[in-house]
Amino acid sequence: xxxLREAMGGLELSHLxxxxxxxxxxxxxxxxxxxxxxxxxGRPVLVSDxxxxxxxxxxxxxxEIVIRKRSMGEAIGxxxxxxxxxxxxxxxxxxxxxxRDQLAKRIGTKRVAATLGLVMxxxxxxxxxxIALIRKAVKIQEEALKALLPTLEPGVTELEVASRLEAxxxxxxxxKPSFETIxxxxxxxxxxxxxxxxxxxxxxQPVLIDWGAIWQGYHSDMTRTFxxxxxPKPIAEIYPIVLEAHQAAAAAIAPGxxxxxxxxxxxxxxxxxxFGDNFGHGLGHGIGLQTHEEPRLSHMLTGTRLEVGxxxxxxxxxxxxxxxxxxxxxxxVVEADGAKNLCSxxxxxxxxxxx
Amino acid sequence: xxxLREAMGGLELSHLxxxxxxxxxxxxxxxxxxxxxxxxxGRPVLVSDxxxxxxxxxxxxxxEIVIRKRSMGEAIGxxxxxxxxxxxxxxxxxxxxxxRDQLAKRIGTKRVAATLGLVMxxxxxxxxxxIALIRKAVKIQEEALKALLPTLEPGVTELEVASRLEAxxxxxxxxKPSFETIxxxxxxxxxxxxxxxxxxxxxxQPVLIDWGAIWQGYHSDMTRTFxxxxxPKPIAEIYPIVLEAHQAAAAAIAPGxxxxxxxxxxxxxxxxxxFGDNFGHGLGHGIGLQTHEEPRLSHMLTGTRLEVGxxxxxxxxxxxxxxxxxxxxxxxVVEADGAKNLCSxxxxxxxxxxx
Numbered sequence: 001x002x003x004l005r006e007a008m009g010g011l012e013l014s015h016l017x018x019x020x021x022x023x024x025x026x027x028x029x030x031x032x033x034x035x036x037x038x039x040x041x042g043r044p045v046l047v048s049d050x051x052x053x054x055x056x057x058x059x060x061x062x063x064e065i066v067i068r069k070r071s072m073g074e075a076i077g078x079x080x081x082x083x084x085x086x087x088x089x090x091x092x093x094x095x096x097x098x099x100r101d102q103l104a105k106r107i108g109t110k111r112v113a114a115t116l117g118l119v120m121x122x123x124x125x126x127x128x129x130x131i132a133l134i135r136k137a138v139k140i141q142e143e144a145l146k147a148l149l150p151t152l153e154p155g156v157t158e159l160e161v162a163s164r165l166e167a168x169x170x171x172x173x174x175x176k177p178s179f180e181t182i183x184x185x186x187x188x189x190x191x192x193x194x195x196x197x198x199x200x201x202x203x204x205q206p207v208l209i210d211w212g213a214i215w216q217g218y219h220s221d222m223t224r225t226f227x228x229x230x231x232p233k234p235i236a237e238i239y240p241i242v243l244e245a246h247q248a249a250a251a252a253i254a255p256g257x258x259x260x261x262x263x264x265x266x267x268x269x270x271x272x273x274x275f276g277d278n279f280g281h282g283l284g285h286g287i288g289l290q291t292h293e294e295p296r297l298s299h300m301l302t303g304t305r306l307e308v309g310x311x312x313x314x315x316x317x318x319x320x321x322x323x324x325x326x327x328x329x330x331x332x333v334v335e336a337d338g339a340k341n342l343c344s345x346x347x348x349x350x351x352x353x354x355x
Numbered sequence: 356x357x358x359l360r361e362a363m364g365g366l367e368l369s370h371l372x373x374x375x376x377x378x379x380x381x382x383x384x385x386x387x388x389x390x391x392x393x394x395x396x397g398r399p400v401l402v403s404d405x406x407x408x409x410x411x412x413x414x415x416x417x418x419e420i421v422i423r424k425r426s427m428g429e430a431i432g433x434x435x436x437x438x439x440x441x442x443x444x445x446x447x448x449x450x451x452x453x454x455r456d457q458l459a460k461r462i463g464t465k466r467v468a469a470t471l472g473l474v475m476x477x478x479x480x481x482x483x484x485x486i487a488l489i490r491k492a493v494k495i496q497e498e499a500l501k502a503l504l505p506t507l508e509p510g511v512t513e514l515e516v517a518s519r520l521e522a523x524x525x526x527x528x529x530x531k532p533s534f535e536t537i538x539x540x541x542x543x544x545x546x547x548x549x550x551x552x553x554x555x556x557x558x559x560q561p562v563l564i565d566w567g568a569i570w571q572g573y574h575s576d577m578t579r580t581f582x583x584x585x586x587p588k589p590i591a592e593i594y595p596i597v598l599e600a601h602q603a604a605a606a607a608i609a610p611g612x613x614x615x616x617x618x619x620x621x622x623x624x625x626x627x628x629x630f631g632d633n634f635g636h637g638l639g640h641g642i643g644l645q646t647h648e649e650p651r652l653s654h655m656l657t658g659t660r661l662e663v664g665x666x667x668x669x670x671x672x673x674x675x676x677x678x679x680x681x682x683x684x685x686x687x688v689v690e691a692d693g694a695k696n697l698c699s700x701x702x703x704x705x706x707x708x709x710x
Contacts, residue, residue: 032548050635051547054676071655092453097445097469100452114452163525170518175550180531192406193387195530280405300425321409 001027001044007118008039014086015040016115017076017103020094022289023119030059031217031289036076037063041084047075073099077106089115117294124286124294125309130218131333134287134311135342137174137220138331141213142345144168145224149354154203154228158183158196161207169213178212178219179291189225189325192281192317204229206324212291219291221313222343223329226351235326238275238318239349242326245269245316246347249283249297253314253332253339259297259304266316267299275318284313287331310334311342356382356399362473363394369441370395371470372431372458375449377644378474385414386572386644391431392418396439402430428454432461444470472649479641479649480664485573486688489642489666490697492529492575493686496568497700499523500579504709509558509583513538513551516562524568533567533574534646544580544680547636547672559584561679567646574646576668577698578684581706590681593630593673594704597681600624600671601702604638604652608669608687608694614652614659621671622654630673639668642686665689666697 004027008016018024018037025031027039028046032055035048046063048056049072056065068075080088080103088107090100092114104112126134147168152161162181169177183196189208201207205228212221225239245266252265263283270279282298285291288311295304295312306312310333317327328347332339345354359382363371373379373392380386382394383401387410390403401418403411404427411420423430435443435458443462445455447469459467481489502523507516517536524532538551544563556562560583567576580594600621607620618638625634637653640646643666650659652667661667665688672682683702687694700709 034548053635054546090452092456093451095452096448097450097452097455098447098471101447101469114456116453159525159528159530163522166525167518167522170514170521173514173553175514176535177531191409198528280408 001039003122004039004119008089011089011113011115012087013089013113013115014084015080016089016118017080017091018119019091019099020119023091023123025217026119026123026289028059028062030056032056036072038076038079045079047072047079073102073106076103080107085111087111087113089113089118091118092116093120120294123288125307126288126311126333127309130288131311131342133216133218134220134331137178137213137215137218138222138342140169140172140174140215141211141220141222142343143172144213145209145211145345146354149351152201152207152226152228154201156201157198158185158188158201159198161201161209162196165209165211169211172213174213174215176214178214178221182208182210184208184325187322187324190319190321190323192319192325192327201228204232206232206235206326208325208327210327210329217289219287219289220331220342221287221291221329222331222345223315223327224345224347224351225326225328227349231349232324234320234323236349238320239326241270241273241275242316242318242328243347246314246328246330249316250314250330250332250339250341253306253334255306255308255334255336257306258302259295259306260299260302262306263297263299266314270316270318278318278320279316280319281317284315284329286310286312306334308334308336356394358477359394359474363444366444366468366470367442368444368468368470369439370435371444371473372435372446373474374446374454375474378446378478380572381474381478381644383414383417385411387411391427393431393434400434402427402434428457428461431458435462440466442466442468444468444473446473447471448475475649478643480662481643481666481688482664485643486666486697488571488573489575489686492533492568492570492573493577493697495524495527495529495570496566496575496577497698498527499568500564500566500700501709504706507556507562507581507583509556511556512553513540513543513556514553516556516564517551520564520566524566527568529568529570531569533569533576537563537565539563539680542677542679545674545676545678547674547680547682556583559587561587561590561681563680563682565682565684572644574642574644575686575697576642576646576684577686577700578670578682579700579702579706580681580683582704586704587679589675589678591704593675594681596625596628596630597671597673597683598702601669601683601685604671605669605685605687605694605696608661608689610661610663610689610691612661613657614650614661615654615657617661618652618654621669625671625673633673633675634671635674636672639670639684641665641667661689663689663691
């Protein structure tokens with residue numbers, strides 16, 4: 001909050017209205033959601049409602065707690081009155097047009113100023129305590145996968161596999177999956193954001209697993225591609241290319257490097273091998289209080305440079321429609337001397353050793 | 356889409372930019388997300404990206420498909436050029452201020468017009484096919500609960516119960532829980548939006564279960580409160596009050612009734628029994644492609660009237676901090692002659708019959 005107040009000063013804001021629930025959680029520790037935070041000259045004000053009355057109580061040392069009785073818009077409008085309310089920053093990347101219009105009606109259009117990514121920029125750089133939480137989430141998802149592997153066999157549906165894997169994560173304390181688990185059997189692996197269905201795992205066919213855990217609000221995210229038995233030929237050919245792209249990109253991670261440059265390293269390897277058209281998504285993304293956050297590693301976005309404390313995925317893939325796909329994803333923290341891999345599960349075509 | 360075009364005509368919009376992924380799903384059938392729909396004088400345009408290339412293909416009869424190569428903002432800006440682009444409606448309750456500002460920069464502020472809830476108003480009224488999908492989701496969650504009940508015993512943690520229940524739903528085809536399952540053991544039941552943790556179920560103590568399933572995109576949502584053994588006294592006292600409030604409110608549901616009126620019926624019963632301060636949330640909410648949608652049954656919101664085809668929850672509760680809570684929730688469809696209950700699981704203090 002101290003750092004944020006400095007940023008607010010630079011923008012000549014008397015107040016900042018924090019409406020992103022994750023930013024509220026980051027700044028206060030309250031991750032319940034549905035609550036807004038007002039930062040102004042005095043004590044921060046956490047505006048919540050009846051449902052969280054008991055939970056927000058423990059944050060009263062840090063913030064003034066307001067349990068609103070009317071709509072959030074009305075409550076915020078009332079709290080943002082008075083002489084010292086000069087210029088209220090809103091989170092333009094979060095607040096909807098309808099909310100902004102309501103606020104402007106209540107406090108005057110001139111008092112409302114759009115801000116962009118103030119808190120997200122801070123959130124992108126993790127401190128050691130946050131990295132420890134992500135590491136724990138990684139550990140949960142890796143242990144869950146190890147428990148799952150012996151149960152993978154032909155005839156099991158994708159949904160059953162997803163259900164088992166998510167149960168293994170929940171049993172280890174992950175409140176929910178970091179995102180909807182992807183279990184893509186056989187040719188389904190060619191759809192980068194496939195949702196599991198009734199397709200059954202089959203012998204000598206690949207299965208792509210993209211899964212993640214959450215520990216105390218912090219997310220992890222990994223992908224592995226396995227086969228049940230032998231690798232079908234086209235998949236066996238693309239696996240080493242994806243692996244090489246992954247390793248080369250991860251090895252290039254360092255503070256000051258451009259994120260699009262890192263993306264390009266992997267993309268060039270895949271393109272040189274003749275699969276440039278089969279890798280359509282970005283190379284990776286930051287992880288933290290959400291599964292996708294800053295920094296983005298993408299060829300579409302330039303201008304971002306890696307910093308010490310950034311935590312991001314590296315996840316190149318090759319997708320062959322009608323055949324299947326390979327994606328290999330780990331989570332890395334940017335340190336002064338390069339990337340540290342937060343994952344310990346190997347990326348190997350022979351996963352019998354993991355059983 | 357035909358109905359929506361009529362509404363657009365009334366607002367003198369040449370185009371509508373649909374950015375709510377659920378509205379896009381509702382109008383086109385494509386529920387993959389991350390895709391925008393442009394409705395204009397010609398064919399609708401579905402703007403998606405590489406990840407969904409294969410999936411969106413099947414919607415090409417209905418829409419022109421554009422797989423964007425650059426950012427969504429740039430792609431939309433390019434598509435919304437030309438003489439026939441006069442006035443573009445945006446979804447003010449969904450679009451962020453930052454997105455709107457970008458769009459206004461690209462096509463001119465005067466061409467951007469805020470609209471509110473155009474598609475949501477249509478979505479609130481379900482047709483028989485949609486009701487059948489919600490009914491199926493209800494069936495999945497009820498069968499999952501029946502499978503869970505015999506495993507409830509003292510010593511099991513809330514997280515373990517949640518994990519089992521969610522696995523039972525997934526095994527029955529619910530892609531993911533309708534929302535984060537609430538398993539609130541003992542005194543935790545007093546927190547209306549509690550998240551399951553390591554608290555263990557205990558003999559002669561209540562456990563509140565609020566859970567839901569999804570079937571083909573459609574959500575269901577129910578709550579039951581059980582006890583393991585005998586009911587502790589304060590909980591035994593409030594259970595019948597909550598049940599009475601539920602039944603009275605459900606019996607009053609009918610087309611043309613004000614939603615705040617229905618809320619008041621339950622609220623008055625709870626207040627008369629002396630627990631007015633212990634029921635802080637609204638009585639219920641619409642369900643459909645999301646867990647919370649129109650219509651809201653709340654004392655804070657007036658002016659909404661029930662219509663035939665609305666599907667909503669009724670979920671009064673009484674919450675006693677430090678002691679526990681009771682909430683009882685079913686899903687109802689508004690029919691010409693009143694509410695039809697989509698749930699078949701009884702609300703009973705003696706659940707031994709369900710085992």
